[in-house]
Amino acid sequence: MAQKPSIPKGTRDFNAEEVAKRSYIMETIKEQFQLYGFQPIETPSFENSDTLMGKYGDEGDRLIFKILNSGDYLRKISDEVYKSKSEVTITSKISEKALRYDLTVPFARYVVQHQNDIELPFKRYQIQPVWRADRPQKGRFREFYQCDADVVGSKSLFQEVEFIQLYDAVFSTLKLEGVTIKINNRKILSGIAEVIGAQDKLIDFTVALDKLDKIGEEKVKEEMRSKGISEEGISKLQPLFTLKGDFGSQVESLKSILSTSEIGLKGIEELEFINTAISNLELKTAKLQLDVTLARGLNYYTGAIFEVSAPEGVKMGSIGGGGRYDDLTSIFGKPDTSGVGISFGLDRIYLVLEELNLFPATIADSTKVLFINFGETEAMTGLQAVTKLRQAGIKAELYPDNAKMKKQMNYANRRHIPYVVLLGEEEVKAKVFTLKNMESGEQQKIEFDDLLEVLK
Structure with a gap:
């Protein structure tokens, strides 16, 4: 007996309705x-391993899907390396490529590789799938689409302002x-690390802080202790965990906490600029909120960072995020090229719209009319009419087989096709259509021009 087919965990099949809804979101974005002036590019689904590895921190590197080399890859490994059972050493020998983890690092590679062909500042958008060897759960998949927009070649904070407007x-x-x-x-997080004497543990500090919403204050403190951050330093963080109020009042509190940190005060200055600009421009539906515990664990962020939360009451992780990276391209040999970008989480946005019933009712409309097949002669006449309807932009089809009427009508019902045309011998002779x-x-006998008008 053949084994029942399946797909890997964290991946999905999509039916016609789901594809239509996903396309609606992607087309809107x-x-x-x-x-906003962004140009489309595309990059390969997989990159050389050295392009990706080491760019996302230890946790990110562990989630990268590696691709085995083709051919007899094990023969190239010495007995000594094989017996070492070292994951890092063996993997580097048998895998030279990997599926992309996100779209930002491949974009940085693209900018450097094509630097003579692009005009700075370069604004690009990219809508493609990415892969992460993560534990699947609601809203978290191993294969999913990212919808990214980035600007490189400008340090202007007006770029951050426009990205907030773009989200809105x-x-x-x-x-x-x-x-x-x-x-x-x-920069604020760097300033806080400086104040608590943990400059050398900035990455450990931000990775732990980034988990606050997921694991809570005490677990975050435990993780910081395990990374060697002192008890005195952790106690100095306490004001962060309780910092509340509007944007302005939080900024004033931060100025007090970071009064001795030059880089921290620079971060506050940048935030104030962005907030003032947005206040003057106003947002339509979104709300801008300062969250000093927001860290975003990716190592390449250096300035403003964003994370978008679904409306209150919807249990969902972030539906978007991004930030400023001042020197990401330097890892590929092009220093001093600042960039900033954001990403939309297509799959999570889909789940939110579904939960709130926000998809338009007509989004999954497919075939508008089905012509019933009564035999070869009638079907040929029907196909001629179907062709004219399609030329007029109406989705129409002919049932391919001369099957029983009940079977053809059931097909129309299951497909949610709103109209059928009965074109039998009598209708062909009279040159009319029973709609x-x-x-x-309800049924009515009409000529083709009237049929066209009704279906429009």
Whole structure:
């Protein structure tokens, strides 16, 4: 007996309705990307391993899917290396390529590789799948799409301001109200690490702090202790865990905490600029909120960082995020090229829109009318009419087989096709069409021009 087929955990099949809904989200995002002047690019699904490894921190590196070399790859490993059972050493010998983890690092590689062909500042958008060897759960998949927009070649904070506007524009177009755009600055986090005497543990500090929403204050403190951050330093962090109020009042508290840190005060200055600009421009539906515990664990962020939360009451992780990276391209040999970008989480946005019933009712409309097949002669006449309807932009099809009427009508019902045309011998002779409304059951005999008008 053949084994029942399956797909890997964390991946999904999509039916026609789901594809239509996903396309609706992607087209909405793409339209706004283009309105804001971003140009599309695409990069390969897999990259050389050395392009990806070491760019996401230890935790990120562990989630990268490695691709085995083709051929008899084990023969190239010496007995000594094989017996060592060292994952890092063996993997580097048998895998030279990996599936992309995100779109940002491949974009940095693209900028460096094509630097003579692009005009700075370069604004690009990219909508493609990425892969992560993560533990699957609601809203977290191993294969998923990212919808990214980035600008490289400009240090202007007006780029951050426009990205906040772009988030707001997309979510207002999707009718998704109550979204919160959380913002922080990695310079502030660097300043805090400086104040608590943990400059050498900045990455450990930010990775732990980034888990606050997931594991809570005490677990975060435990992780910091395990990474060697002193008890005195952790106690100095306490004001961060309780910092509340509006943007302005939080900033004033931060100025007090970071009064001795030059880099921390620089981060506050950048946040104030962005907040003032947004206050003057106003947002349609989203809300901008300062969150000093927002860290985003990726190592390459250096300035403003963003994370977008779904409306209150919807249990979902972030539906977008991003930030400023001042020197990401230097890892590929092009220093001093600042960039900033954001990403939309397509799959999570889908789940939120589904939960809130925000997809348009007509989004999954497919075939508008089905012609019933009564035999070869009638089917040929029907196909001629179907061709004319398609030329007029109406989705129409002919049932391919001369099957029993009940089977053909059941097909129309299961496909949610709103109209069927009965074109039998009598209708062919009279040059009319019997149009049936599948919802009301009403039937009428009409000529082609009237049929076209009704279906339009």
